[in-house]
Amino acid sequence: MDPFLANKTSKVYVAGHRGLVGSAIVKKLQQLGFTNLILKTHKELDLTRQSDVESFFAAEKPEFVILAAAKVGGIHANNTYPAEFISINLQIQTNVIHSSYINGVKKILFLGSSCIYPKIAPQPITEEALLTGPLEPTNEWYAVAKIAGIKMCQAYLLQYNWDAISGMPTNLYGPNDNFHPENSHVLPALMRRFHEAKVSGAKEVVVWGTGSPLREFLHVDDLADAVVFMMENYSGLVHINVGSGQEVTIKELAELVKEVVGFEGELVWDATKPDGTPRKLMDSSKLADLGWVPKVSLKDGLVDTYKWYVEYLKQ
Numbered sequence: 001m002d003p004f005l006a007n008k009t010s011k012v013y014v015a016g017h018r019g020l021v022g023s024a025i026v027k028k029l030q031q032l033g034f035t036n037l038i039l040k041t042h043k044e045l046d047l048t049r050q051s052d053v054e055s056f057f058a059a060e061k062p063e064f065v066i067l068a069a070a071k072v073g074g075i076h077a078n079n080t081y082p083a084e085f086i087s088i089n090l091q092i093q094t095n096v097i098h099s100s101y102i103n104g105v106k107k108i109l110f111l112g113s114s115c116i117y118p119k120i121a122p123q124p125i126t127e128e129a130l131l132t133g134p135l136e137p138t139n140e141w142y143a144v145a146k147i148a149g150i151k152m153c154q155a156y157l158l159q160y161n162w163d164a165i166s167g168m169p170t171n172l173y174g175p176n177d178n179f180h181p182e183n184s185h186v187l188p189a190l191m192r193r194f195h196e197a198k199v200s201g202a203k204e205v206v207v208w209g210t211g212s213p214l215r216e217f218l219h220v221d222d223l224a225d226a227v228v229f230m231m232e233n234y235s236g237l238v239h240i241n242v243g244s245g246q247e248v249t250i251k252e253l254a255e256l257v258k259e260v261v262g263f264e265g266e267l268v269w270d271a272t273k274p275d276g277t278p279r280k281l282m283d284s285s286k287l288a289d290l291g292w293v294p295k296v297s298l299k300d301g302l303v304d305t306y307k308w309y310v311e312y313l314k315q
Ligand SMILES: NC(=O)C1=CN([C@@H]2O[C@H](COP(=O)(O)OP(=O)(O)OC[C@H]3O[C@@H](n4cnc5c(N)ncnc54)[C@H](OP(=O)(O)O)[C@@H]3O)[C@@H](O)[C@H]2O)C=CC1
Pocket: 015, 016, 017, 018, 019, 020, 021, 022, 041, 042, 043, 045, 046, 047, 048, 067, 068, 069, 070, 071, 072, 092, 111, 112, 113, 114, 168, 169, 170, 171, 172, 173, 176, 177, 178, 185
């Protein structure tokens, strides 16, 4: 295992550095003193283009790679664009993982998602639940791509003894999230809707589904911390769950976001919208046993994210 933190001048390529996760990882690495980060926007390097990815890796020769570029979205986007979710993600991860190996990258961390697990899995969900049952239909295309990413890392480790690892984050939120009204995840979607209702003086806000599904939320700064921790402290075949252990129903989340934003009207539930997985609390004890624990509470994280969102709207 090559130490990651020992040399802050190592060339580290963070793919997807302008997204929710990538931007938090870059912030964390810069705080730690890393001076040689390689960052390319989607426009500068489209990771679905195999020959462009090959040329980039051959020219740049990064020493470490953190793969946080992906086609990402909430339940509606996943359900509406299945072809894009499976094809784009398979292409990005295959190109980046293979080129990393070919060009002598010392270690790569691939990010999956808690949606890789069966729709109905024993809770909290351990890493061993992978491929033990049918997936949640609203995001099975994305999940299949993510499972292929885990398996690709495992295969390259097995065949080439290459240090390729995978982290499986739970539902994330924080600064630089996607606040699109339909295609985003629940937390930014509700923050935007409550904010706009507060500003316009609307009496009601529509929330999707029944409110009964349970979700576990992790602040993206905690995830960035965990990513650096895994780069330094973990090598192995098994993918690693990264959760907070903080589980709420969507109804509880909606009430909390409403309070943080300061909207005083009513919630209206649109049960024509899908609930998705009923519950997906991950068992993150493998990471805890290695010595990593999250720090940000959901309430503090929401306050921090709303503060960021209000500033972002002024830009
Ligand atoms: N958000 C969440 O709740 C969770 C996220 N994850 C995982 O974390 C990782 C990052 O997600 P997140 O930060 O939320 O996603 P974002 O959508 O915020 O960021 C993804 C980044 O990838 C870039 N990207 C997408 N397609 C391409 C491409 N073809 N070429 C180059 N760059 C591309 C995007 O650039 P651009 O915007 O310009 O297209 C963007 O910067 C993903 O692997 C995701 O599966 C896991 C669990 C939960």
